[in-house]
Amino acid sequence: MANIDDYNATLAEIQAIPNEEVKEPGMPVDIALQEAENLHHWSLDDADQLQVVGVTNKMIEDLAIRAGACREAQSIWNKDSRSQQEAQKQWGIQSPLAYDFRNDLLASLRFAYRKDDALLSRVSAITDGGGHADMIQDLNDIAVLGRENPDPLTAIGFELDQLVLAATRADELADLLAEANGDKADPNESKMVRDKAYIHMKELVDEIREAGKYVFRKDPKRLKGYSSEYWRKLHRKQKNNDEDAE
Known part of the structure; x- marks a missing residue:
């Protein structure tokens, strides 16, 4: 056999x-x-x-x-x-890029929503916490907040496709982190x-x-x-x- x-x-x-x-x-x-x-x-x-x-x-x-x-x-x-x-090797390559992407998105949101205290408060709430899992959640939260409030973003020339990418990257990174931690296979x-x-x-x-x-x-x-x-x-x-x- x-x-x-x-x-x-x-x-x-x-x-x-x-x-x-x-x-x-x-x-x-x-x-x-x-x-x-x-x-x-x-x-x-x-x-x-x-x-x-x-x-x-x-x-x-x-x-x-x-x-x-x-x-x-x-x-x-x-x-x-x-x-x-x-997966651990890929996480080591991709996670620094993801953190930079998250930070750039937050900077855009802060500037776009600078005259709206309620939206700024939601941006601040996204920045609470730390760690890899929190960063992944941040990307998804940014995508949700941006989709719900697109006008101030388009007013500063922000490309809304970045929000789609943020949501996609959140899903991809969640899977990658699970594999790197041995939580999947x-x-x-x-x-x-x-x-x-x-x-x-x-x-x-x-x-x-x-x-x-x-x-x-x-x-x-x-x-x-x-x-x-x-x-x-x-x-x-x-x-x-x-x-x-x-």
Whole structure:
């Protein structure tokens, strides 16, 4: 099956894992995925011996499915995470321009409405508050106030199309800020699913490895396929560093 099919087939099992059992993966997920797929192929050759200690052919095949599901979950999280990062980058570019636009509009409104205390009071009310969300609301409020009172604006040569642009930018910036804050396509949600998919895969990886280490404890050639190359390299590196330090 394709990764997406593996993901859809096991999503209910993955989501059933309690949130409190979720931990950060103990190794890079891309490496864990490759090791799980390697273990699948390695254990296929030992299926008869593993069957004796309770590792069935179905479990071996299921490992490939769990790895495919985890790989798809990783891709989904990467996509959501990149989307948020890109939104944050765009917000960093667009928000200063939006603040300048808001300030220019307010200056025009103050001048246009300078002889009308009631309208000036409404302009002052728009300037209350601070922060990104307030700036976005300001743009929309400016658009509403300007549309309701266009004559003083046209009298000073103000282009009313700017009010349409202010309302449009308010909508666009609200969406962008939500994405930048992770409030829309929430990468935390997709990360939770990814972490659960990792747990789901690792449970079977650990079970097959444990069985393989027992069955082939006297056969070094087959035994090596039931341990993590990542951790072996890490331990060798740590050992060499310790020896160098001594």
